[in-house]
Amino acid sequence: MKLNVAVLAGDGIGPEIVEQALKVTNAICARFGHELITKTGLVGAVAIDETGNPYPDETHQLCMDSDAVLFGAIGHPRFDNDPSAKVRPEQGLLAMRKKLGLYANIRPTITFPSLLDMSPLRRDRIEGADFVAIRELTGGIYFGQPQGRSEDGNTAYDTSIYTRQEIERILKLAFEFAMQRRKKLTIVDKANVLATSRLWRTISQEMAPKYPEVEVEYMFVDNAAMQIIQWPKRFDVMVTENMFGDILTDEASVISGSLGLLPSASMGIHTSVFEPIHGSYPQAAGKNIANPCATILSAAMMFEYAFKLQDEASLITEAVNASIEAKAVTEDLAGEGGKALGTDEVGDWIVEYIRKK
Ligand SMILES: NC(=O)C1=CN([C@@H]2O[C@H](COP(=O)(O)OP(=O)(O)OC[C@H]3O[C@@H](n4cnc5c(N)ncnc54)[C@H](O)[C@@H]3O)[C@@H](O)[C@H]2O)C=CC1
Ligand SMILES: CC(C)CC(=O)C(=O)O
Numbered sequence: 001m002k003l004n005v006a007v008l009a010g011d012g013i014g015p016e017i018v019e020q021a022l023k024v025t026n027a028i029c030a031r032f033g034h035e036l037i038t039k040t041g042l043v044g045a046v047a048i049d050e051t052g053n054p055y056p057d058e059t060h061q062l063c064m065d066s067d068a069v070l071f072g073a074i075g076h077p078r079f080d081n082d083p084s085a086k087v088r089p090e091q092g093l094l095a096m097r098k099k100l101g102l103y104a105n106i107r108p109t110i111t112f113p114s115l116l117d118m119s120p121l122r123r124d125r126i127e128g129a130d131f132v133a134i135r136e137l138t139g140g141i142y143f144g145q146p147q148g149r150s151e152d153g154n155t156a157y158d159t160s161i162y163t164r165q166e167i168e169r170i171l172k173l174a175f176e177f178a179m180q181r182r183k184k185l186t187i188v189d190k191a192n193v194l195a196t197s198r199l200w201r202t203i204s205q206e207m208a209p210k211y212p213e214v215e216v217e218y219m220f221v222d223n224a225a226m227q228i229i230q231w232p233k234r235f236d237v238m239v240t241e242n243m244f245g246d247i248l249t250d251e252a253s254v255i256s257g258s259l260g261l262l263p264s265a266s267m268g269i270h271t272s273v274f275e276p277i278h279g280s281y282p283q284a285a286g287k288n289i290a291n292p293c294a295t296i297l298s299a300a301m302m303f304e305y306a307f308k309l310q311d312e313a314s315l316i317t318e319a320v321n322a323s324i325e326a327k328a329v330t331e332d333l334a335g336e337g338g339k340a341l342g343t344d345e346v347g348d349w350i351v352e353y354i355r356k357k
């Protein structure tokens with residue numbers, strides 16, 4: 001099969017982790033006889049530096065022409081520390097999501113047997129935890145207008161907006177996901193305060209009878225933040241709005257053992273994007289210490305979701321599991337006194353596993 005992949009490495013650790021995911025993708029293609037065609041594009045701070053635009057038109061065209069996009073991360077401290085910056089790397093990520101219609105961000109949280117004792121959470125609480133957060137990705141407070149500051153600079157405002165159409169399509173996806181899994185759907189919101197959340201509840205109550213096998217529960221986001229840590233095994237599929245999903249999934253990475261482990265698939269209208277849930281981790285940029293597994297597992301999701309190649313996806317997941325089991329891990333997982341490999345060595349280990357298989 002011919003696989004056309006747009007590669008947007010972005011900023012910070014983006015290039016290092018994407019390089020490992022590409023090595024693994026190449027190894028899988030060699031192993032299964034696929035032809036991989038990659039084209040690279042600019043996004044984020046590097047794109048601002050080169051073109052003035054964090055998501056240039058050429059990058060958008062590249063994504064539109066591809067079967068899937070492999071994405072690293074964007075963001076740079078020089079923008080984070082300058083609240084007056086007019087153009088920001090994050091605008092590139094948001095523009096990409098909006099223009100590609102990537103309305104559903106699928107973020108699985110899984111545990112790894114050999115990491116169960118590394119989590120600050122007790123083994124008995126997290127062993128067997130396995131849930132998927134479905135985060136709405138193109139609406140809500142990250143996109144709503146108006147957003148800005150008053151003329152005197154002393155008042156700022158953001159707006160959260162959700163339309164029926166946006167809510168229906170993400171809930172449909174979530175109900176269908178639940179049907180494929182353990183048939184439990186937790187809808188996380190703040191309906192005791194927010195009008196948008198109440199519209200989510202109205203629409204979900206209308207839709208629920210179409211999925212009689214799915215057990216639906218509603219949970220306020222503050223409670224959900226606690227329950228994810230306290231009792232993660234109670235969740236199967238969780239669906240929520242853009243900002244809540246962003247926050248809760250970083251929190252959920254504590255169950256797995258590192259933010260550097262959690263992948264995601266952003267599904268949409270024009271193409272799909274596969275990216276780790278973490279950011280550009282600027283403190284680690286260029287040091288060869290970042291965990292590449294979230295991005296490598298995102299490549300696995302690309303094979304599963306974009307190309308419907310389950311064996312290829314499973315072999316990547318198996319290889320990542322094996323590397324963790326063999327303690328071929330970066331410093332975030334090495335533990336005190338444990339030997340840490342470099343980002344590239346973890347990539348090499350996983351490639352070697354796939355080659356020998
Ligand atoms: N999708 C994206 O491109 C995202 C971009 N960002 C941007 O990234 C920049 C840094 O933001 P932060 O809040 O520091 O979030 P971050 O996710 O980059 O890092 C937070 C912490 O998580 C850990 N971490 C993250 N990735 C890791 C990896 N691969 N291996 C090992 N440990 C890892 C590190 O301890 C790090 O200090 C900002 O400019 C932010 O806007 C933040 C989140 C997502
Ligand atoms: C720019 C942010 C919305 C990125 C982020 O934190 C994420 O998508 O997880």
Ligand SMILES: [Mg+2]
Nearest residue numbers: 246247250277
């Ligand atoms: Mg985030």
